[in-house]
Amino acid sequence: MAYHTQLGSLKNYTKGSLDIVNDDKKHYAFSNLFEVASKSKPFERVAVTKNLEYVVEVAKIEGVSPWYAAAHDEFAVVMDGDVTINFIKLDPAAAVPSGKQGATKLAAAPNGQKMGYVRAKLGNQALLPAGAAYQLTANGGPAVVLFQTLAGDITIERWKEICIS
Amino acid sequence: MTAAAVPSDIKSLGKDAQLGYSEFQFGGFKFRRDEYFAHVAWPKGTRIIEIDRFLRALVRDIGWQFFYGWIFFDDVFGTQNHYGSVDIFAGSYDGGYKAAGTDFMETFPTDKVVTAFDTIARDWISEGYDPLRAPQETGTPLGSKRAPRKDALVRGFTPAKRMLGLPGDVTPRSDETGHPVNRAFADLKFEQPEVHAEKGFEGQLNAINLFDHIARSDVTWNPSVASITGASIFCVTSEEHMLPVIHGNDRNEWFIQLSDEIHWQIQDKNTGNPRGRIVMKAGDVCAMPADIRHQGFAPKRSMLLVAENGTPGLDELYAKGKLPPYPLDF
Structure with missing residues (x-):
């Protein structure tokens, strides 16, 4: 038997359903990451999960992003499109202070040594290492990226808008 | 009814001469199987669970190290992880058993439960049946005992320490690791x-x-x-x-x-x-x-x-x- 795997994308996704009979639908915070990305401005990092201080953010990547850095590891998973991630090792003086949570948007390209780059496509996961600045560029059309990170200054929470209630 | 923590070991109560499977006692619980079902007994009750479902739950519970929280094998019987000790319960989260006072729970050190469940699984699982695979991809657990399985019961649970693929960390699956695309x-x-x-x-x-x-x-x-x-x-x-x-x-x-x-x-x-x-x-x-x-x-x-x-x-x-x-x- 030949199987057909259903994947989602910015242009083509089908949302499931929440049929709650004896609870509050909001407790399940049900959303669809492609829908969230499709309604977001480029590079807005919108939380789709929150577990105390930990979040998963989704962003639409269109063109070239600002530079970001964090004091802890983050991870990016490409859910649609094709992305290049450039890395710069931050000078100690420019590093995000230890203990600061979440990604920080840098005002400009940072000083430091070039570490290299990763080109990531559908289903690829990349390490965004602590102490490194990174910039994402969409190759071709817009891409969708999930970030495994902590809630921080640039995390956007708009649960009422994105969740079934 | 809750029993205090007991550092007991699993004991064999003997082998079924016809089917070839052993019956076991672990604390206040007894476990036996026949061709189709697992039978769990405790001081004031018994439960019958379809054997495929029981073995799929049993082996995953070992592999997960009892996971986060409760693992219900069915609506009545299961385990709760306390991260160092494990409750085995029957009816403790069921209104009927609780009201009748026929529920039962015992707490064991985690390593004792791993040993007990592993002992049962190794005795009750024969070659050709792999409870971790999808039903279409493995043989049957039904019937009398056949040749024992020789390979590891539990696999695929090794956690990455930071990220899959980093030097010194867990290697992602590939043809080279013996994992073709499903x-x-x-x-x-x-x-x-x-x-x-x-x-x-x-x-x-x-x-x-x-x-x-x-x-x-x-x-x-x-x-x-x-x-x-x-x-x-x-x-x-x-x-x-x-x-x-x-x-x-x-x-x-x-x-x-x-x-x-x-x-x-x-x-x-x-x-x-x-x-x-x-x-x-x-x-x-x-x-x-x-x-x-x-x-x-x-x-x-x-x-x-x-x-x-x-x-x-x-x-x-x-x-x-x-x-x-x-x-x-x-």
Whole structure:
């Protein structure tokens, strides 16, 4: 038997359903990451999960992003499109202070040594290492990226808008 | 009825001469099987569970190290993890058994339960049956005892320490590791990421094809760690047929459906009363609150990402009501 795997994308996704009979639908915070990305401005990092201080953010990547850095590891998973991630090792003086949570948007390209780059496509996961600045560029059309990170200054929470209630 | 912690070992009560399977006693519980069913007995009750479901639950419970919270083998019998000790219960989360006073719970050191469950599984599982595989991909657990299995009962649970594929960390699945792409994902093309590290930064950049890693899993309903930052844990898993347990959460967890769809049945954790049904399709994101049980059904093998918070002691904060059982107020 030949199987057909259903994947989602910015242009083509089908949302499931929440049929709650004896609870509050909001407790399940049900959303669809492609829908969230499709309604977001480029590079807005919108939380789709929150577990105390930990979040998963989704962003639409269109063109070239600002530079970001964090004091802890983050991870990016490409859910649609094709992305290049450039890395710069931050000078100690420019590093995000230890203990600061979440990604920080840098005002400009940072000083430091070039570490290299990763080109990531559908289903690829990349390490965004602590102490490194990174910039994402969409190759071709817009891409969708999930970030495994902590809630921080640039995390956007708009649960009422994105969740079934 | 709750018994105090007992550091007892599992004992064989003898072998069934006709079927070849042993009967066991572990604390106040007795376990025996016949051709079709497992039979669990405790001081004031008994339970019968279809043998395929029992063995699928038993082996996963060992592999998960009893996971986060409650693992219900069915609506009545199961385990609760206390991260160092494990409750084995029967009827403790069922209104009928509780009202009749026929419920029973015993607490054991974790290593004793691992040994006990492993002993039962090795005696009751024959060659040709693999409870970690999808039903279409393995032989039958039914009938009398055949030749014993020689390979490892538990596999696929090795967690990444930081991220799959980093030097010194867990290697992603590939043809070289003996994991071909599963038949259900044969229609997908998997492009590997390009990693270009400048001199001096080799090994500091890392990327993998996470979907390829999941598509090559030879086990189902078996989340394994792909990446960790702080206590945030990304677990990935391939899901086909039905989750052979009902998972009762001791904390909030989140599901991100990466491909295809899974249907979830939701129950109240303490009573088992229905709370609803959720259908998740590719790209859907949904919380599983800390006061529910859930069981998944996947009509086609699918890819699921589970986001966990592994902060030690979190289970006690939820149990004492110091944190709300749901993740968000909005």
